[in-house]
Amino acid sequence: MASFSIAANRIYSRPFLKEEAKRSKLKPAPAAGLDRMYVAASVASTPPSLRLAGQSRVKPQKDVRIAVLGASGYTGSEIVRLLANHPNFGITVMTADRKAGQSIGTVFPHLSTQDLPNMVAIADADFSEVDAVFCCLPHGTTQDIIKGLPKSLKIVDLSADFRLRDISEYEEWYGQPHRAPELQEEAVYGLTEVLREDIRNARLVANPGCYPTSIQIPLVPLVKENIIKPLNIIIDAKSGVSGAGRGAKEANLYTEIAEGIHSYGITRHRHVPEIEQGLSDAAKSKITVSFTPHLMPMSRGMQSTIYVEMSPGVTIDDLYRQLKVSYEDEEFVKLLPAGVVPHTRHVRGSNYCLMNVFPDRIPGRAIIISVIDNLVKGASGQALQNLNLMMGFPEITGLHYLPLFP
Amino acid sequence: MASFSIAANRIYSRPFLKEEAKRSKLKPAPAAGLDRMYVAASVASTPPSLRLAGQSRVKPQKDVRIAVLGASGYTGSEIVRLLANHPNFGITVMTADRKAGQSIGTVFPHLSTQDLPNMVAIADADFSEVDAVFCCLPHGTTQDIIKGLPKSLKIVDLSADFRLRDISEYEEWYGQPHRAPELQEEAVYGLTEVLREDIRNARLVANPGCYPTSIQIPLVPLVKENIIKPLNIIIDAKSGVSGAGRGAKEANLYTEIAEGIHSYGITRHRHVPEIEQGLSDAAKSKITVSFTPHLMPMSRGMQSTIYVEMSPGVTIDDLYRQLKVSYEDEEFVKLLPAGVVPHTRHVRGSNYCLMNVFPDRIPGRAIIISVIDNLVKGASGQALQNLNLMMGFPEITGLHYLPLFP
Amino acid sequence: MASFSIAANRIYSRPFLKEEAKRSKLKPAPAAGLDRMYVAASVASTPPSLRLAGQSRVKPQKDVRIAVLGASGYTGSEIVRLLANHPNFGITVMTADRKAGQSIGTVFPHLSTQDLPNMVAIADADFSEVDAVFCCLPHGTTQDIIKGLPKSLKIVDLSADFRLRDISEYEEWYGQPHRAPELQEEAVYGLTEVLREDIRNARLVANPGCYPTSIQIPLVPLVKENIIKPLNIIIDAKSGVSGAGRGAKEANLYTEIAEGIHSYGITRHRHVPEIEQGLSDAAKSKITVSFTPHLMPMSRGMQSTIYVEMSPGVTIDDLYRQLKVSYEDEEFVKLLPAGVVPHTRHVRGSNYCLMNVFPDRIPGRAIIISVIDNLVKGASGQALQNLNLMMGFPEITGLHYLPLFP
């Protein structure tokens, strides 16, 4: 029978030290099209299994050096979580002005096992060691920061600053002039499944908002193909609280959120012009939507329940077929079997978007439901999916997380 | 300074024994129109303050003797909670077939301080000591039970069995023939604020479902006055889990509900014909609605977000004014100040319905939001409101609970 | 069959207007010992049922005029909720410095149905119209405020400022000198069931903290009677988040609290000296406790799980019997039947303390469990219980709330 022995622990765990563990996750870089990367040759040419048995303790350099700007918020920490399993991207710079000098483990204890550089003020960041940037800063300040970055960097911006092509619309909804209109012209809207080729060639990607992601993925193909009417699109959306960020606000206290639901930003939510821009592009005509978001007691998750009128002669089967065709080869967008209802909890922590269409009781109408994790496909996951494309990697790299349920 | 003394406790708490505490809650019976009640004369003629100082320990008889059928479910226990502060209604019979012989405190420990009769099987209940009945049984069995009750009893039925005037509609949606069509003809639909006078004279009231309550209260006046169109009424409703009852179902486990949301019963929820019946009555023409309920992680609470088209020439102000006029004298239905968003947590545990109307981005459309506690105004609270009316008491009697927040 | 009619609503609801509804809740004042009150004689001499039928719409004056200082926090709003059903106490002054000029409904929409004075800055409050005060201000500032109040007022202070008899202990734990030591000498500690007689005669009551309430209620009788050892008392306590107040703090965001638990303030929580003071008084010797609080995802509720060593020869039955005897006449403290485990959800929203004792596996040890609602018996409910005593009313007045479950 087993004899309990702590000594065994100390002896036999040695071969599995942190550094080695990390190396075992490494995968060699793709062989082509990555001129911006420097690859540690000895790593790339040896299968991981052999390296695991080796004695060297040198921490291998990852191929792409990443800066995370605004690492002390939820989207920043989610970037860190996802990159932990990315074989090619390694974080070399993290900024957080109010937490400068602190480790990520101090600010986010769930990340304390990661061996990462301390956070610095953005003014003190050294971008000479950086190949690409995730910008997780608030809208408004983002423009100036990105304007000041070296032009050689690839950038995925998670703020709203470069999402609206029409500068005047930005100024109307955000109440301030846009201070980098030239960057706005360069920016590519990062709805991966819809604009993949543009993203692949972009230097600056404006990562979509969470609501617009959950809404455009099902609607763009339907609008584009004219199988739903471009009128009276009614979107009732429900979001988890993490979308509001980590800032201390009375309205987001546990006691103010638990065990209840409420609508907010009725007709005035800033994701409206982004949704309308995407749908109007697809329709090649101006679309105005009804959009009512709701805040509910869950940390992650977002459901959009969308009520539409089908075009004359169109049936639910047509809608289903169109979505099937549009997304059948996608890794992260899944049309469920007919009749199966998507649940937000079935995408939690993952980059998936699940969706389905249902007939309405009122003839000629349909109900479309899509769910995402607002912090993953709705923010940091899609950002990583985009940077993978921009850097020439398979877009699913580092995103192989199944949903966490229950 | 205070000297800590337990002895003091035992000596001085004696005057506030349970029996006396109960008597202090008693109020005398209304003076007229209650021929079915027997009133303990000595109680009725003495102001409570004097009685409190008295020495008698006899437990005073309440005026109206109540039976709660199906007391082991959430609507049954909610009736018990509400009646605890009712000055005139006293529970004399409680039934629960599978819990027969048990005390309410065994089944619902939060009610263990109540001095109530043990639960009996319904076949063993003695209705000779009963004046009125709350029937909290499942649909289907309810019909037979109520058919067998003495005709002298006032009954509020919380099941769906008598809500649909059209028997064939009942059979279609509930998949079984109706076995008490003659009672269906007698039954009055118990949406208090809309049908108050009919309820006052009813013997059998079909208490509305929770969704229909939250939806009809704001819509009935608007439909009736033709200020919204009777077409394309789209209802996106969100409910707490208690509406599903206390039965053990995998789908309602904590782990299956927490931190997520999902739609259910899309186009097939059994509250649909009830909603359409009420709105069609108000419109004097057949109305078909789009109704999509959602289940979310809260025990109590219900929000209906309703998307409507206004009639030509009608403005949001007209909608607001109509609701203001329709409900300005109501105790439990409150139109919030313009622009204020109703939250479910602000009605938790109370009989209130809060509501408001908002302009939509799409011209000519409006968004209507109403919130209730599904177990109170959506079930047991409205049931008590109705029985108060049926027995000649002010309808707010026993319902003075402010919402519990946070 | 019922014909749907909104008109009925407007006609028949008239007799049940708000003012009348309020009057119907009124009960006459007790006849003696209340020289500070003015009693509307016509009200006191008429049974409520008769007054209900009357035509007068004059809002009746309640007997005792109450000021709530710090009405914009959770304990303040809880006082308002409880007083809504109090027949004798009426709020005439509410203060909230940062919300001065606002209505309670603006700050707490769940209270918007109440007809209350707007909040004023404390410097602008008129105490000439006040008989008694609930002081819900933060510790530290409380001392100065209370020092400045007219000496004729009865005061229940919910802060920690007057709980510790030993001024030096206050200064040690709260890190500042005490600025009202003379008031400290006058203050009576408000653990109602233990110090009822002192409270009855007090002018200034220091309302206990939530943890100390849940811990002292079961332990004081056991320590006092020497049936548990005064050594190694280990308290593992779990609290809902509302105890942390409504201030915006990152640590109390929904996202930081949901779906997890953690200890906090280990060995340093400021309730420690209060607990030790109470137990030491009971033991007549210095007791040091081990106290570890935990924060968990619930808005209300508190459980203390207490691990004790029984005195030689003592059994679990002895503990049970002692608690039975100590509290058998109490309205709000309930020893459950042997073996039944108290749950926090079974006291939610109510002033009850439920408790029980269990044998431990280790011989000679026992486990004691008590649960309260931290905002009611742990704060505002006990405060009202105390003011009732101080003003000569039955202590349960206005506290007849059954727990809200589920």
Next chain:
Amino acid sequence: MASFSIAANRIYSRPFLKEEAKRSKLKPAPAAGLDRMYVAASVASTPPSLRLAGQSRVKPQKDVRIAVLGASGYTGSEIVRLLANHPNFGITVMTADRKAGQSIGTVFPHLSTQDLPNMVAIADADFSEVDAVFCCLPHGTTQDIIKGLPKSLKIVDLSADFRLRDISEYEEWYGQPHRAPELQEEAVYGLTEVLREDIRNARLVANPGCYPTSIQIPLVPLVKENIIKPLNIIIDAKSGVSGAGRGAKEANLYTEIAEGIHSYGITRHRHVPEIEQGLSDAAKSKITVSFTPHLMPMSRGMQSTIYVEMSPGVTIDDLYRQLKVSYEDEEFVKLLPAGVVPHTRHVRGSNYCLMNVFPDRIPGRAIIISVIDNLVKGASGQALQNLNLMMGFPEITGLHYLPLFP
């Protein structure tokens, strides 16, 4: 500017099909000590990066063929989630008697993207295609099932059936005779960090319970080194609800769990003998513990707050140092920096155990806190860690999940 194009989607997503995505996750098998495995030679000899560029669509065979018995419960689905990223283990058999014939996606929609065999009744399972088994069946039936499996299979059993060396103790706590005592003798207790070497050589591992894991990890080294007393060890543990499984029980409904806490199984929880066995082994003398579990509103997570007496002359620093030394090389057990409090939410979804020690107010006492995810380190994660060892792989393989927060 970007032109929105769905067509791009369909064209360019082709290279990233599911099969290829899966291959990109593959890592070659370790080179030695795996005689039971057959390795697809072409896979093992080619670096993944090259294979990714290849054209072959043949689904590569993983090295080790896994059966999951009882795949329809939470521990079963968690095995599936973890194995999705395991480079060497592939699931070939899944059983679930009551769900036989169904796909995993039907039972657990969050796993519907996985290409897995349908579930079969255990009697129909073909173990000729299996190398190793995770047994996620209820205690009692497990014994018979495992007795009937081919002796060539490696087995990790997640039930309680083989955890207790003393058969009579099993019979006492589980109320039935043990029907496979000979297997009990062979079984190795799977507390990885403590019994790593025994596990490496085991054929049948009894995977520890969640509570015993969270308690033994911090206590075994301290007891073994005699730096805490073997007396009066008091454990107050708090668990998420998923530990209760997916069976439909009234007690685990959302409405019965949300917003509250309660103790359960006081002195009678079946994890007690397992905890005492492990601690007694470490102490080389019989230890009896006080163990009180609590159920609280979270799906995953477990905290054990442990109150101990230090041995004479021992300080908190000694405890800290001992834990530091015992676990400094461990990947999954982390002693936090002095003073930092572990939170359950900081291990959610991961295989980590975080812990720390704190001085108590009572001299000579200490407080030890450990947190785990009950479904990962407390069940399926540790099971995978163990099977990795048993099959000769680095024990962290497939377990590189950072915690999911918020």
